[in-house]
Amino acid sequence: MPDNQRVVILNFGGQYCQLIARRVREAGVYCEALPHDTPIEKIRAANPIGLILSGSPASTLGPDAPYADPALLGMGAPVLGICYGMQWMAHHLGGAIESGTAREYGRVTVRFTKNTSGLTQSMPDGASCWMSHADLVTREPEGFAVLASSDNCPVAAMADPSRKLYGVQFHPEVTHTERGRDLINGFLYNICGASGDWSMESFIKQKITELRERIGGGRVLLGLSGGVDSAVTAAILSTAIGGQLTCVYVDHGLMRKDETEQVREVFEGHFDLKLIQVDASDLFFSRLEGVTEPERKRKIIGAAFVEVFAAEAAKLGGQGGIEFLAQGTTYPDVIESGQAAGAAVIKSHHNVGGLPANIGFKGLIEPIRMLFKDEVRAVGERLGLPEQLVWRQPFPGPGLAIRCLGEVTRDRIAIVRASDAILREEIAKAGLARDIQQYLTVLTGARSVGVMGDGRTYENTIAVRAVTTDDFMTSDWARIPYDALARISSRIVNEAPRVNRVVYDITTKPPASIEWE
Numbered sequence: 001m002p003d004n005q006r007v008v009i010l011n012f013g014g015q016y017c018q019l020i021a022r023r024v025r026e027a028g029v030y031c032e033a034l035p036h037d038t039p040i041e042k043i044r045a046a047n048p049i050g051l052i053l054s055g056s057p058a059s060t061l062g063p064d065a066p067y068a069d070p071a072l073l074g075m076g077a078p079v080l081g082i083c084y085g086m087q088w089m090a091h092h093l094g095g096a097i098e099s100g101t102a103r104e105y106g107r108v109t110v111r112f113t114k115n116t117s118g119l120t121q122s123m124p125d126g127a128s129c130w131m132s133h134a135d136l137v138t139r140e141p142e143g144f145a146v147l148a149s150s151d152n153c154p155v156a157a158m159a160d161p162s163r164k165l166y167g168v169q170f171h172p173e174v175t176h177t178e179r180g181r182d183l184i185n186g187f188l189y190n191i192c193g194a195s196g197d198w199s200m201e202s203f204i205k206q207k208i209t210e211l212r213e214r215i216g217g218g219r220v221l222l223g224l225s226g227g228v229d230s231a232v233t234a235a236i237l238s239t240a241i242g243g244q245l246t247c248v249y250v251d252h253g254l255m256r257k258d259e260t261e262q263v264r265e266v267f268e269g270h271f272d273l274k275l276i277q278v279d280a281s282d283l284f285f286s287r288l289e290g291v292t293e294p295e296r297k298r299k300i301i302g303a304a305f306v307e308v309f310a311a312e313a314a315k316l317g318g319q320g321g322i323e324f325l326a327q328g329t330t331y332p333d334v335i336e337s338g339q340a341a342g343a344a345v346i347k348s349h350h351n352v353g354g355l356p357a358n359i360g361f362k363g364l365i366e367p368i369r370m371l372f373k374d375e376v377r378a379v380g381e382r383l384g385l386p387e388q389l390v391w392r393q394p395f396p397g398p399g400l401a402i403r404c405l406g407e408v409t410r411d412r413i414a415i416v417r418a419s420d421a422i423l424r425e426e427i428a429k430a431g432l433a434r435d436i437q438q439y440l441t442v443l444t445g446a447r448s449v450g451v452m453g454d455g456r457t458y459e460n461t462i463a464v465r466a467v468t469t470d471d472f473m474t475s476d477w478a479r480i481p482y483d484a485l486a487r488i489s490s491r492i493v494n495e496a497p498r499v500n501r502v503v504y505d506i507t508t509k510p511p512a513s514i515e516w517e
């Protein structure tokens with residue numbers, strides 16, 4: 001745990017918990033999200049400068065109302081309840097809650113009538129705020145002042161400064177709320193006394209000391225995938241312990257053009273570590289022979305990856321022992337894994353992460369476990385990783401296999417790889433790389449008739465997919481200018497093998513997903 005000032009966010013299961021955490025970090029304050037029923041002693045032990053209670057899909061009046069210990073309201077640390085968090089607070093302090101009579105969803109005009117609290121002083125009267133609730137507080141608990149209201153919501157914000165308890169019915173963490181960031185900053189700086197001591201420099205310094213202490217003279221093994229998370233994990237470990245770090249890069253033959261070479265160049269040239277690259281493509285292609293079902297492809301690739309990695313680890317272990325295994329787990333993975341129970345499995349992601357516990361390591365090291373993606377990138381930049389790696393778009397663990405509909409063979413992967421390289425070049429040339437969060441090509445499996453020269457062709461159809469998105473959970477298709485699309489299409493048909501047709505995917509997510517498989 002970093003020794004910065006810290007805010008604890010109690011997660012009641014609301015969809016915006018992660019967003020609250022990001023806003024607090026962006027404001028320069030370290031925070032952690034804990035489950036709502038975390039024992040009070042554990043919260044006290046974290047010595048928070050403030051607590052934030054998140055929203056929830058549940059009702060405080062329902063039988064399944066998520067529990068939290070009401071004693072946290074008297075801990076001494078300031079508390080900000082957001083949506084359900086405020087209702088929970090009001091419920092436990094003797095306020096009145098009403099259920100489901102006046103739902104509000106979307107942008108709502110909120111009248112800020114009192115601003116003596118340090119919380120809402122930057123909110124303009126009549127600010128547009130994001131609401132998403134069925135229940136509401138109809139009477140504030142004793143000792144509280146009402147700071148704001150809307151047409152449907154008599155208590156849109158409330159405060160009891162003497163007990164340092166605050167609540168807002170709207171969502172200041174959502175960008176649609178006007179001056180929402182200022183409200184969060186008001187809570188942190190005016191009420192909790194934050195000093196803004198969370199920065200990537202302080203993180204790197206502390207983490208390096210901590211890693212040196214924990215690892216001592218031991219050796220560490222890390223799987224490098226070429227993605228941002230494992231690259232930053234490698235960079236930070238190499239800075240901390242240099243040659244005690246061994247990285248294994250498994251080339252499954254499903255990488256994009258030049259990716260394997262780039263990993264070697266970056267890490268062998270600029271970082272002190274041992275890099276082992278394993279060409280396991282024969283194994284992967286033979287296991288994938290005849291397989292067309294997307295989830296089976298993922299399972300086969302995940303299992304083969306673990307097998308190859310574990311074999312390398314065993315070999316290295318035989319040469320004198322490696323005590324620690326490192327992984328590039330990030331904070332969204334941590335928050336989600338505590339939450340995902342019961343969620344429908346659309347695609348089995350993260351299939352490459354699960355190594356068997358029995359490959360014999362003394363400990364697991366996850367240096368970026370508490371960081372969000374933008375923080376991971378900032379750390380990577382400060383540690384000297386090249387821009388194209390730090391800003392690399394997400395690339396699925398199973399690689400090009402899930403962009404090759406139908407059977408995965410070397411020839412078919414070559415078509416996807418060539419078209420993908422052309423797309424990436426043209427997007428960069430058009431200056432669109434930072435505006436489109438993910439872009440890719442898909443070998444659709446459809447063949448169609450065309451003419452080339454004087455002859456008839458019956459060849460492959462490539463689909464181009466390019467999306468804009470904040471979080472990859474929902475996305476829109478990118479409005480790439482026609483001229484750029486024209487160049488992409490003509491180059492793919494001319495330069496990629498056996499393609500005579502290119503189509504552009506204009507579906508949002510949902511209902512489609514970003515990848516085709």
Ligand code: XMP
Nearest residue numbers: 347348349350394396397398472513514515
């Ligand atoms: P979908 O296709 O579900 O993708 O809209 C959302 C994001 O997840 C990536 N993705 C994967 N990442 N293993 C991964 O590590 C996978 O099996 C996988 N499938 C999809 C996808 O590229 C997008 O960024």
